[in-house]
Amino acid sequence: MSPGARGHHLRVAWVEWSMSLLGLALLVVAFAAALSVASVGLPSGVRARTSGALTCLIGLAGVAAGASALLGDSLSVAAPGLLPLSSAVLSVDPLAGFFMFVVGGVAIAAGVYSVGYAHPDEDAHDGATLPTGVSSRTVHAALPLFAAAMVMVPAAGNVTTFLVLWEVMALLSLLLVLAEHRARPEVGGAGVWYAAMTHAGLVAILLGLVALATAAGTESFAGMREAGPGLPSGVRTVVFLLVFAGFGSKAGLVPLHVWLPRAHPEAPSYVSALMSAAMVNLGLYGVLRVGFDLLGGGPRWWWVLVLAVGALSALYGVLQASVATDLKRLLAYSTTENLGLIFVGVGAAGMFAADGDSTLAGLLMAAALLHTANHAAFKTVLFLGAGSVLRSTGLRDLDKMGGLARRMPVTTALFGVGALAASGLPPGNGFVSEWLLLQGLIHSLSGEVEPDVVVAIAMPLAVGAVALTAGLGVVTFVKAFGIGFLARPRSPEAMAASEAPGTLRAGMVLAAVGCAVLAVAPLLLVRSLDRVLLTMSPIGQESPVHGAVMLELSGISGSMSPVLIAVSLAGGAALLALVVGRLGRRQPRRTALVWGCGGTRLSPRMEYTATSYAEPLTRVFDDVLRPEHDVDITHHVESRYLVESVRFRQRVPDRVEARLYPPLVAGVNWWASVARRLQNGSTHRYLAYGLIGLLLVLIVLGVTS
């Protein structure tokens, strides 16, 4: 096309964009991203602030865009010729808006947090072990770009745009994961795993979407939406399976979760937060977009599969998390767990949608989306909190932590808020979405007609799985918070901990406020999900949840009021405290040494550690976890009967990884070696390949014609 025409198009696009708040917000994102590239030149201190500020700005823009899309504003523009071979198409609907909203929210907190992370703040005398590498130019430039890419991915309106944005997001996240590779060698390994998994996923997504596009005859999502439901079921199934595998690996579902527990611990904590609270959700977005929107739902067995994978991921994730001793590894596994719960909701919603029960489908989908938002909120708090601990003590190993509550009170309180939410207990926000999910599952069978066999068998097992997940989740976070922050420090590093500087606290507070709002007023979000559900054609039309302060399920009897629980709990506790305090004026509280059965030398080494805390579970689930113990006993020099010291070490390796991946890797290696044999650098051989190829082509032509 002629330059003039392109200019014209761009001008039209410009006009369309700048009309709505939505468009404006997207423009802001674009410009902020551009600025961040430009900001590479600045000196380090300023650069950190700019990068943080830009990330924050992008987050705000994302929230604004998402909110306006959730409120019904929509946008669809094409910038032809911006990308090779096709035009960049952006179209934002409520579904996209929801994810932009969530991602943006996370980006705000992470942006604020990132400012002080690599730098000692001026006022405080914090002798923190400052992480090296995160203050490099690349990282500072990559952070806002990563946030921008994540905000834009849901806005993509056709396959090419989507894939380009997706790949940009993947590469930038890889860059950020590798930020500290100079400081710690293991970062490199994590990066390799992450790169391999994310690109394997990309290939699957690519194949799936291309297959869909070719079958539908168009690459624009709008066109696919038209054609999708009509396609032959074989194609639809292949597309769905490919796409589910690809997006599932990004969402960290078992067995494609292996990159999470490796990449998250090694990445800088605010990057972990961005990846674990925001990026994984885009995997969910992909499944929803393709499965419910473009393909317009599918046969029930798809969703039974999704449900099964979700339940498996939830159980395996929480089991690994409950025995993990590395705090960030624990949080990574808990991400697998929560995404698993979300996919349980999605799968069940799909099942009921396939059966035409739109009430339950809507309820379960709403539960899944609400849990997505909740997970984003509390996982941000938790990762940022873990980051503050890591920054101030250099510790990730729970066995060495403890006693942080006195040394980092703010961080402890905020981490506590996150942990409460993550363990799904009232009055946390995780409780609300888990309640909705269980309501959906529990009401699935209570009809007059006898339930269908598959449902009748799947639902009790699903309820059992969700319940066990919830229970073990409680263990996990009691361990993480109790062992990590309470009691007395178990190591000199923990002893020397000091409170995190201002911007870090600010970042955590922002995320914690998000948790609190979602906890007491979930309806603010739930009500606006109605439009999102409408964009997924097979899901119900009417709003699944209504009510003002009380969640009332429509279509089925069920109501619960998180506000009431929160208020009455707080009120009751305050009242009791008052009464007891009045009683207590006669007898002030005294502090005394811990009672150790008269033992004379009690040391913090005698406290329970994370390992010993999880020991009962490790035994109960021995057959699944297969922990590796090694005990070495040093005998006394004089006599073998006197033991000088006993040393016990336990590792709980990821069995899925150990069983599944070595054969894969071996296969890939074999293939590589074959490929190597093909080329030995001799020019003649390459020419010979060329000749053979030419001859083959000629022969084929000769035969066919």
Next chain:
Amino acid sequence: MSTALYTQLLYLVCGGLLLTSVLTLWRRELSALIRLLTAQGVLLAALAALLGTQDGGLELFAVAFGVLLLKAGVLPVVLRRVLVDSGAARETQPLVNVPSSLLAAALLTLLAYAVSRPLVDLDPTPTTHAVPVGIAMVLLGFFVLVTRRRALSQVIGFLLLDNGIAATAFLVTAGVPVIVELAVSMDLLLVVLVLQVLTARLRAAFGDTDIDELRELRD
């Protein structure tokens, strides 16, 4: 009696059968297992009698009496004697540990429900609705046979299996002819006696009744 009452009693009896079957997987003491089996025999007889009240004929009552005599009377006595001879008081270690086999039992029951669904749909009456119980008993019996080591608990698994077959037969066809039921039970008695001899021999040969020892007979 009224249909409502009949249904209620029927379902209670079936629930009892299911319960006794899964408890067989839980308990380790062989004497407790025998007691469970006796209870199951009584329940089975009750089931037959209940069905008898519906179709009116005396035949089913006769069957009920036979079942009671054999499964709640003779077999337990014989089994106790085997127990006394073999001297093994407990199922030492089953091949699958107890919690896992309990979870397996849950899955087996759900499976039984799934597979018996078409059967039920043929003519959905209260009686046929309970068919899954019979099938679940069969599956559980098989499971016991597979996972238990002691010869005696093998016998018990076998009897559970047979009870399951009988229950299914009752529920599907509202009763099998007396003669068939008696013949089957007689075979059973025979089997038990044979196994008693076998266990005695086993103990004589290996000083133990762990049937894995039989592998040694191969060479």
Next chain:
Amino acid sequence: MRGILRKIQKVGRVAEPALPVDLSGRQGDEMFGGSIQVRHVDAGSCNGCEVEITSAFGPVYDLERYGVRLVASPRHADVLLVTGPVTRNMVDPLRKAYEAMPAPKRVVALGDCARNCGVFAGGYGVHGAVGDVVPVDVEIPGCPPEPEAIISALRGLSGR
């Protein structure tokens, strides 16, 4: 199960009727109000006293009926019941146990050894009587004291 039932039927109630005891000369502990939790410390006893304590809490004397209970943690305890002469290694633990108890608290020295080292007086491993380590409120003489003595002393404290 059936066996136990039969035994219960056969044995019936073995607790003897409550002993008459005069609570007039008691150490005036209104505040315990008929409930004391006892933490027992063996500071080096020959276990004669332990036997008597056991029988005092056993079904026949049933000390629990007067609101006296043995507890595991000194934090829950009102009364520290010490037996035996305090051996060197038990000095520190005994003191710790006393400090670990919430006020108001009482110490009972049970048996002659606890009161004045008894036959162990001057033993090389003996540090001294209980009184030398922690303040003693009530002393129960006897080697070993009879359950009746123990009961009346503790009832004096609990006031029941």
Next chain:
Amino acid sequence: MSGPALWSVVGVVIQVLLVVLGAPLLVALMRQVRARLEGRAGAGLGQPWRDLRKQLRKEPIAPDGSTVVFTAAPVVALSSALLIVAAIPLITTTSPLDDVADLYAVVSLLLVGSVAMALAGIDTGSAFGGMGSSRTITVAALAEPTLLVAGFALSVRVGSSNLGSLVEHAQRAPSVVLSPATLLAAAALWIVVVAEAGRLPVDNPATHLELTMIHEATTLEYAGRDLALVELGSAIRLTILLGLWGNLFLPWGVATTVTPGALALGVLVMVVKVAVLGAALGASEVFMAKWRLFRVPELLAGSFLFGVLAVSSSFFLA
């Protein structure tokens, strides 16, 4: 304030007072039953109240190095228990807090109490505290599936997981109570009640051996009024569990309308039910020994099996 609303508030107040005053008596009753079966005389029904009165007068102690969590835990545990008492149908199904009385909400609130005590156990910094905390929370976590699946079985027929409507439905259709599904659910939930209340064979509330403790080990450091709160809290917890079990499976007598007469009857029936169940539980403990900790999962797996059987038999046996 209109008549019914006023009366429903009165009903809740009565309910809370009844439980708070009665819970220690329940504990006393169980001890007394046990003592009598052992041939003892027993300390009498008033004893727990005497203990509480005395502990309230005594000096509280916080272990060195502990945080506010340690002192706040008993308050949180007790208040969550009280919230449950105010919400669930014990003497009347017409609580104004009825919307909290959803099965899953109540289960989670119970869990809040255990979590508070578990954190306190860790916070003491003693090895016993950590041990007890780890065991308590593990048992609670493994009991969770049973609770929800059995509740699922009950709610399938009613079409709601609200405890009030469960009880009312059971009252309307008494025949349901004798259906296999309900009986299996009852068995499953009884096991869970025993586990959650920390009774034999899961936990021995009367033990003095720290290494065998589950729940007691988290309370070893408490003294004075803190201890009083802890013991009152666990007594109320026990009452809740027994009362709820009683009302779900023997629903008769619970007031569904708020007339003075109905409330009075509700109170009477509640007292009888809880007393009988408590006596049964206490008596049963004479016949059992505590199980090894690692046989407890077997028990809970069994209860989960009962739960699943209850759900599935509610399809084909009802």
